[in-house]
Amino acid sequence: MAGKQPRRAFSGQGGGQDGNKTFLGEPLEVTPMPFNAVMLDTDNMRVTDTSDFTTRLLVTVQQLRREGRSSMWVRVHALNGHLLGVLGTFGFKCHHCEPESVIMNLWLQPGKENKVPPYATHLVGVAGFCQNKKGEVLLVKEGSKNLSGWKLPGGYINPGEEFGAAAVREVEEETGVRSSFEGLLALRHQHQQSFGVDDIYVVTRLQALTDELRLCSSEIQDARWVPLKQFQDEASHPILRTVAELTRGWGQGEGPVRGDIVEREHPSILPGRPPYKLYHAPLPGQ
Amino acid sequence: MAGKQPRRAFSGQGGGQDGNKTFLGEPLEVTPMPFNAVMLDTDNMRVTDTSDFTTRLLVTVQQLRREGRSSMWVRVHALNGHLLGVLGTFGFKCHHCEPESVIMNLWLQPGKENKVPPYATHLVGVAGFCQNKKGEVLLVKEGSKNLSGWKLPGGYINPGEEFGAAAVREVEEETGVRSSFEGLLALRHQHQQSFGVDDIYVVTRLQALTDELRLCSSEIQDARWVPLKQFQDEASHPILRTVAELTRGWGQGEGPVRGDIVEREHPSILPGRPPYKLYHAPLPGQ
Known part of the structure; x- marks a missing residue:
């Protein structure tokens, strides 16, 4: 193990003077995590001696079980990929990954x-x-x-991005039109899409701030402004048809808000956390 | 490489009679994927000779680039975890994982x-x-x-599960109360939650079919029925307060539907795909 010096030398024979240690070797250094879990980060290790690592992992898992820990996380950089197999034999499962690392988890309380x-x-x-x-x-x-x-312009939202901001960004990227977010019109829930992942598709209502079309994205072949009446008459996809139906009353005394799911920001009840958005029908009296 | 016999022996010297082959070795066997991508599945391999694999991967990537392929996927079982490092040096990134495998991807068109x-x-x-x-x-x-x-009973939805079905299941698991799904009341969008993941929280409106409380889950300490007026007066969390506000008009001629985001099922426009749900304000005239 290079890059990180263990606090005490491996004690394959004769070690174990501490009641929590065994004669097999030193436990691996772990960091406490929320919910009584711990994390072993191998990103700064370069584990070449798999046998030593396996022995120390065994000691570590035994000790964590004695301590009543809930689960153990291990962060495995691709360069330590050979540890995936070792961890797999202990029952660790891949939980999620980052571009260059895999994060594995072992639940330590088999009865629960x-x-x-x-x-x-x-x-x-x-x-x-x-x-x-x-x-x-x-x-x-x-x-x-x-x-x-x-179809309506759009795309995937970026991590951390709000529905409205994502729609405004996608519309500008694809068509050059700048706009402001007014509310949500509809929500679709689909299953087993790319990579077997479920999918939520949110139709927002935007007010254009500019009219000029500039096709910015390589994905878009064409863009155009269509009169609302023509949109209502020609919409054939279920989502567009639903939006068309929602808009039927507009301009006849009801105004666009009739079909909107409104957005309101609320402060987090936890200190230091950012505010968040709630979406719902207009409240009585609004 | 055991478990899968290559169609032709490794030709370290003297090979390359095929115009697409090089003198370095045989390309790895890949499967075509949508969007002009290919997949190398290593789950049935047990790669022990990393040097041979690296050479053949090089030949494979070169050939795929010549063919104009968009990207290459590799599925790496934990037992072949050492391949993560090899693939990493080629620029492969971890894209997602399953409990025992990591799926890596390499984009093959650097200019695009x-x-x-x-x-x-x-x-x-x-x-x-x-x-x-x-x-x-x-x-x-x-x-x-x-x-x-x-708080309101609830939990995470299972992959493939609808909002309503998930809420009905969670309410019964936590309290023993059976119910039917009526509509959505509100939607929350939060960022950077567990594992840095974004979070959507959907408040559904359910009609109870039974009254008796049976605390089924180890997570729940207590459950109770609260008069609507008391709920409206005492709700303090922003989500509960919003729901309370939405319910204020109820029972005064408007009925519960006033605050609902309704659910309607639509058939997929693609043949063989299941129908899906759309959620939106009630349509005019409904």
């Missing part, structure tokens, strides 16, 4: 329900139902040969 | 934008605002010492 939260299960996409001052709707045609017809 | 979709970015939780025939609301108290006060 495994309470380790799952990793992300959903991808989230957004679309913008974007209207200009004339009430026209912005539609795009994708370059891909697999998809035909006109 | 990487179009490989991201893996899941969000966890999705649901809660049930569940009322019995008397209009009382079901609340639970969690066992964890970190959380105090009463």
